[in-house]
Amino acid sequence: MTDLTSSATGTGRELVAFRIGQQEFAIDITLVREIRGWTAETSIPRAPDFVRGVVNLRGAVLPILDLAARLGLPPAEPSARHVIMVVQMGQQTLGLLVDEVADIQLANDGLIQPTPEVGSELVRQFVRGVLAVDGRMIVLIALDDILPSPSHGVIAA
Amino acid sequence: MMDSMEAIRVTFFQECEEQLAELEAGLVAIEGGTAEPDTVNAVFRSVHSIKGGAGAFQLADLVSFAHGFETVLDEIRSGRLEPRADIMGTMLHAADVLSDLVREARDGTALGIGWREVLADLDAIARHGSVPAEPPPPEADEFGFAPITIRIPTGEPEPMASDPDRLMVEFRPHPTLFARAHDPIPVLRELARLGEARIACDLERLPPLDLLDPEQAYLAWRIELSGVPDTAVRDCFEFLDEDCDLVIGPRSTAGVPPEPEPELALGHLPAARTATAPEPSRPAPSKVSAPSQAAPPPPGAATCGDNAPPPTIRVDLDRLDRLIDLVGELVINQAMLGQRVIEAGVARQPAVATGLDELKLLTREIQESVMAIRAQPVRPLFQRMGRIVREVAAATGKVVRLRTEGEGTEVDKTVVERLADPLTHLIRNAIDHGIETPERRLAAGKPAEGTVRLVAAHRSGRVVIEVSDDGGGIDRSRVRQIAERKGLIPADAQLSDPEVDSLLFLPGFSTTETVSDISGRGVGMDVVKRSIQALGGRLAVASRPGQGSSFGMSLPLTLAVLDGMVVSVADQTLVVPLTAIMETLRPAPGDVRALGPAARVLAIRGGFVPVVDLGEELGFSPAGRAEGAQPVAVLVETSEGACAALLIDSIQDQRQVVIKSLEANYGTIPGIAAATILGNGRVALILDVDALVASSGAPASSSVLSTPLSCSR
Structure with a gap:
């Protein structure tokens, strides 16, 4: 764990770092409402491949996205060790399936390096920068486009 | 400030709805001869309350119409007017118009209601005891605006004021009047607006400053009015009459010196000290403390009477829905707990079993009670x-x-x-x-x-x-x-x-x-x-x-739950709304026949209905049904009247499910109406039968009717 107090500089923000396969990613901690273990989903018909289905989150219906598949990585084969990060995006609550949550990083904007030029469309779509921490590379991603236009059925096309 | 005013306005219109409903019910009862003795009073109260509220919001049209309406009701209430059929017809029509006016005031849209004609009818009834055969005189319109000028001088004696020309009003507020946040000044202004008014403040009871209790009421007013009917004066005091001494009488009989004290501008009330207005010695004072059953309720108080409805509170619908959601979760949780206990192998222990049973009963009772809150007659x-x-x-x-x-x-x-x-x-x-x-x-x-x-x-x-x-x-x-x-x-x-x-x-x-x-x-x-x-x-x-x-x-009984058939399709659990289901059957091998390249139909009683294989249609089993597995057909009818047979693997159960929205967090899914959570805590999708049948290309509407199989049973 990074010592949170030592690196707390003015514009620092907290990021939740998590692992998918061999890669590490991070999202803004303010988006994350809770982290829970994986439970079997109910499939949604004619959904995109990265939508695994829906689960019951204390009475609400929570869609589960396979973040690996969404980022173009090999789809996850979920097990009890996988975790679901419940994120709140505006009025929408989503569950993101990842391999494991690593730690919480405090990073000020100076520490976040611009995304290296790579050809991948998905990288351009989601990656907002990279962090180098103790020899690890943590990819900062944005979730804005993670589930395109809700409630209009576009995603279910 | 605006918000609180707006909130009061909303409440006013909500109450109007209730009053209008009561009004209509009462009028119908009177017309049908099933009126209780108190019905007329209840009807009067309804109109009166609407008028009172409308006055507070300066809804002039509403006030003047309600006033005319109320006048007739008062005549009926006092027994001076027989509620004959023709009069009741007008009254019912007036109730409709009143309801329109309320709506107009609420929505701020002009509906172009011909309320002035109806008001003229009401006036005519109040004055002559019948609806005029001829259209009312046109000047009735001009009078329509001001509540006080409704009584067009007709030569008939005014029922209450013996001399409408000059009136002496004595108004002595009680401390409670101020405690209820009333204010005499607007009343005095209103009186001054009605006609020529000479207002004098009576400072007789005002103690020296050191003895003055700021919470007491020491001032009284005497108002001399000319050309104003006393009913109009009474109306000015209608919400105050419990909190003041009010004497309204013809000037000559009020026992007041003919030349009153110097007239006062309202702003300088304490400037003049007036002579005592002698309290007694009024030959014919009509003390306004309206009979209790007819008295308008003080603003904010619930209407009460012998058959008063039980006290109620208004609750924000969102809060109620949240409660219903939570209870839904409780029900699911209780079912899950039951399942876990069985899995843990302790379900047979008497203490556990009893506890679980009690929990189940309690949960069901809570659910029913909460659902009942949303229920309305x-x-x-x-x-x-x-x-x-x-x-x-x-x-x-x-x-x-x-x-x-x-x-x-x-x-x-x-x-x-x-x-x-x-x-x-x-x-x-x-x-x-x-x-x-x-x-x-x-x-x-x-x-x-x-x-x-x-x-x-x-x-x-x-x-x-x-x-x-x-x-x-x-x-x-x-x-x-x-x-x-x-x-x-x-x-x-x-x-x-x-x-x-x-x-x-x-x-x-x-x-x-x-x-x-x-x-x-x-x-x-x-x-x-x-x-x-x-x-x-x-x-x-x-x-x-x-x-x-x-x-x-x-x-x-409610839209929050739905009767559904829980079915299995390719290892998935789905819910088919029971309303769409006509019958279920297990087709014999060969009953499902191919029609064209991809379509299939089910032979049933000599007719054919299109088949929707749910597993394929929803993409759960793209490879098609396993050989030898015998599907179950659920015969459904869409709301357009089209029939189709849904092929499923098996029927699990038939039960009530709590409807959960998918759209909030995800979006609409073609063929899926909503979701629910089953007793095992898993989410199950509820089918949208109409959309499924339509997207699978089944013919809509009537062609099915020409086959021997009728869908419109």
């Missing part, structure tokens, strides 16, 4: 129909009486709201098409007055509402003709009577030859049926020639 809905009946009967020249039963039947609020349109349409239909003209009724040996009955009742967990008439019944040969002419059925179709009747529900069917503005508004019975089905209900028709017809609808 259908009474207001039924009362609105009274107006429809009057209007349509008047427009068609028929004499119709509406009889309602079971108004206390409670249904979910949303269901009540969404029933208004279909019910209106059914009632219009019953009068326009069902009830005959008085001449034809007499010729048929029936009373000239037709009856439309509106009945609500609870029946096996659903609410049943029936609209029936004692008219001529459905003219089946004509229905057939029209259906044939419009190509809805083949000319040689063999149809039973019920099948002919249900032709009415086909899209594109309308029996009116000429489009009347009553029921032929481009909306057919198919729309009624569809809106009932959208509520999870069913609509059926029964008719006997010469004796009338009846439309019955069966509705769920």
